[in-house]
Every structure is written in structure tokens, then in C-alpha cells.
Amino acid sequence: METWTEDRIASATQFVAERISADFVETGLTIEFRIDPQWSGVDVSRGPESVVAVRGGHEFPLHLEGGTEQACWYAAYQMQDDVMGEHGRPWPELVDNSGGYVGVLSLPGEPPQIAAWELAGQPFCAVGHLQRACAAAGLKIKSL
Numbered sequence: 356m357e358t359w360t361e362d363r364i365a366s367a368t369q370f371v372a373e374r375i376s377a378d379f380v381e382t383g384l385t386i387e388f389r390i391d392p393q394w395s396g397v398d399v400s401r402g403p404e405s406v407v408a409v410r411g412g413h414e415f416p417l418h419l420e421g422g423t424e425q426a427c428w429y430a431a432y433q434m435q436d437d438v439m440g441e442h443g444r445p446w447p448e449l450v451d452n453s454g455g456y457v458g459v460l461s462l463p464g465e466p467p468q469i470a471a472w473e474l475a476g477q478p479f480c481a482v483g484h485l486q487r488a489c490a491a492a493g494l495k496i497k498s499l
Contacts, residue, residue, distance in 0.1 A: 359402055359403045359419075359420075364390075364402075364403055364406060364419065367403070367419050367423050367426070368388045368406055368417065368419070370423050370427075371388075371417065371419075371423060371426045371427050371430055372386065372388060373483065374427050374431075374470075374481075374482050374483030375427065375430050375431060375434060375482070375483070377483045377484070377485070377486065378431060378434075378472075378483060378484075378485040378486070379434050379438070380486065381486075381496065381498075381499075382434075382438045382446070382499060383499075384410060384411075384434060384437055384438060384441070385410070386408055386409070386410045386430065386434060387408070387409045387410075388406055388407065388408055388409065389406075389409060390405050390406060390407075391405055391407045392405045402420070403419035403420040404416070404419075404420050406419050408430055408433070410433070410434065410437055411437075413433070413437060415429075415430075415433050417429070417430060421466065424466070424467070424468060424469055424470045425466040425470070427470035427482045427483065428462060428463075428466045428467065428470035428482065429466065431462055431470060431472075431482045432462045435447075435461075435462060438499070442499050445459040446459070446496075446499065447459065447460045447472075447485065447489075447496045447497075448496065448497040449474070449489065449494045449495070449497070450494065450495050450496075450497050451493065451494060451495075452493060452494075452495070457474070457494055458474050458475055460472040460473065460474055460479055460485070461473050462482075469481055470482040470483075472485060472488075
């Protein structure tokens with residue numbers, strides 16, 4: 356059984372925060388995390404189940420107990436939904452250098468081994484590398 360110390364929880368949360376912030380930097384949405392033992396309903400004082408992501412008025416469990424990749428996937432999944440809800444259109448929509456439509460990235464419906472964005476059902480890049488992967492592919496994310 357894995358041991359979740361306060362330092363490990365803090366490191367894992369920071370790891371997720373950096374990856375999510377890198378992908379969503381141009382959306383204007385931010386995410387914060389807090390420890391809330393009451394959230395999980397489990398008798399834990401400061402376990403991984405107690406980490407809650409906060410985005411405006413939207414709160415959701417981070418699911419660190421499933422590992423950092425699951426937590427990255429889940430946070431990105433929730434954040435993508437928030438971006439689309441706030442702007443009323445799909446995001447991230449990719450275009451080529453001439454502005455031609457390429458497709459909309461999505462996250463798989465189930466947590467993968469590595470949290471990754473997909474294009475047309477195929478892996479595109481790991482969560483946290485969206486901006487650089489688009490640049491490397493000669494693509495842009497359509498402005499919101």
C-alpha cells in the first residue's frame with residue numbers, strides 16, 4: 356500500500372497544477388487546490404482523497420489516489436468542459452497556419468495510463484504539452 360505523506364500530496368498537486376496551467380493558460384481560466392477532508396466523506400485527515408480542485412464556483416475532487424496521470428486527465432476533462440461552457444463552443448479547436456479547420460482535441464472518456472489529448476481518436480500530446488505540441492505540429496489553437 357502506498358504512503359501518502361503531506362509532502363507527497365503537495366508534490367503531486369503541484370505537478371498536476373503545472374500541467375493543467377500550461378494547457379489552459381490562454382483560456383483565462385485558472386485552477387487552485389485545497390485540502391478538504393470533508394469532501395470525500397472518507398475518514399482521512401489529509402489523504403489524497405481530500406484534495407479538491409477549485410475553478411471559480413466549480414469544485415471537484417482531484418482523484419490523486421488514482422495517481423497523478425488520472426488526476427491530470429480528470430482535471431483537464433473538467434477544465435475543458437468549463438472552457439466550452441463559458442465560451443459556448445468547442446475548445447481546443449485546432450487550425451493550420453492559413454486558418455483552416457483541423458479538428459477539436461478531446462480527452463478520452465476513461466482515464467488513460469498517460470493523460471493525453473486526442474485528435475480524431477488518436478493521441479496528440481500529453482496533458483501539459485498542448486501549447487508546444489501545437490507549435491511543433493505547425494498548428495494553432497483557435498482564439499476564444
